[in-house]
Amino acid sequence: MSETLRGGVIGAGVFGGYHARQYARLPGVVLSGVLDLHPDRAAAVAMPLGGRGFTDLAEFLDAVDVVTVASPATLHAEHALAALAAGKPVYIEKPIATSIADGERVRELAAAKGLIVACGHQERVQFRAMGLLDIPEQPLRLEALRHGPPSDRSRDVSAILDLMIHDIDLALALSAADPVTAEGEGILSSDGVWDTARSEVSFADGFTAIFDVSRQAPARRRTMRIVYPSGEIDIDFVARTFRNTTPFALNTGYAETPAGQDPLGASVEGFLAAVRGEAPRPIVDADEAIRALDLAIAVEQALADHR
Template identity: 85%
Template sequence: MAESLRGGVIGAGVFGGYHARQYARLPGVVLSAVLDVDGDRAAAVAIPLGGRAFTDLAAFLDAVDVVTVASPASLHAEHALAALAVGKPVYIEKPIATSVADGERVRAAAAARGLVVACGHQERVQSRAMGLLDIPEPPLRLEALRHGPPSDRSRDVSAILDLMIHDIDLALAICAADPVTAEGEGRLSEDGVWDIARAEVGFEDGFTAIFDVSRQAPARKRTMRIVYPSGDVEIDFVARTLRNTTPFVLNADYAETPDGQDPLGASVAGFLAAVRGETARPIVTAEEAIRALDLALAVEQALADQG
């Protein structure tokens, strides 16, 4: 590969724009191309950053070395598999796919070619900045609330795959045990997707995780409380505050760290470092993303079984 990687972004929506700007500003990479079914929208993102706009996938893939998949979630696996088939490492916005089978196809395709796959569970970056992932004590309980106002974004998937999956990934990251039960209740929107949901997941070591999400809330609210035998950790992801009563040292000023200030940038930089062989793995691997997806789909099934 060339010394400066040519970055490409599939999808010129809000998150596609965020990723394009990361490729334009990070060292060792340039924003080369943006692909979207709407050529004008692709151009609006790509051209101000020095890239080119594409509507043809094959031509786009010829113009890049690494690919971010920021298209609608229902297309994540299709676009990732196309990139991997021609030897391009991929960073996939969450969820990695909308079925475990498709996620496994992505993982297997990458493994067969020795290519890096990263997934955009960016709360991992902030948790790392806090020191949360280094607490040596097993947690007893997690309570996560993630509410936001109505939006046209991500209407092809439920609030579980859009919002709850962030907190599911964190629960899986801090608990070594496997989930064994999932119960939930929720409310479908007029277009037939789960927009409001509450789920309780039990793990084999007794750890319990409570997830509460809504895409119909009056205001944005994202909080988490983790109970340990020695104390509690409370996080407000909107206010970016942390309260810790455990004996373990956490960084209450995590929001002032580079990772805390720009978790997306840190996540993309981690992907690029893995592609260059500077690190052994990206921040969130395909295997981890599939595990989060599997539990998210189990929650969806529990909601479907509620009535």
């Protein structure tokens, strides 16, 4: 690879634009290209940032060193596998895939080629900035709420794979135990996907996680309550504040740190550092992304069984 990495983004939607801007601004990388089926959309994202718009995958892959997959979730595995087959490390927006089999194919091909795979569970960056991942106690209970108004974004997957998977990843990062049961109920939208859901997941050590998501809410709300033996932590992800009654010192000013101000940027920087060999791994790797996907699919199955 060249000293300055050439970044490429697959998908010229909202998240594709976010990722393109990261490659254009971060040191040691430039935005080389954006791939999209619609040439006008690809050019509109790429050209103001000094890159090119592409519609041909092979041509795009020849022009880049690292790839972000920000296409619709149902295409994540297909695009990641193509990039890996071409020898390119990949950063995949969550979810890593929409089936465990596809996620494992991505992991196996990356391992065979010795390439980095990162996944965009960016809330992990904020947890790390707060200091939550350093608490020495195991949690007893977690209650996560993630609501938003209707949107045309991510209609190819359920609210579980779109929204809940963020909080699933955080619960898995906090707990040393494995999930053992998942129960839930939800509401299907007119196009046949789960838009509203509530699930209770039990872990082997007695830890319980409650996940509540909606893509039909009147306003955006994102909160989390974590109960420990020594106290509780209440987080408001929208206000970017939290209340802590545990004895553990957390960073109340996390929102003003570089990672707190730009979680996506910190996540992409972590990916690039791993690609360059400056870090042992990205912030969220393929194993962790597949584990979150596995539990998300179990929740979806619980919702289907409850109908």
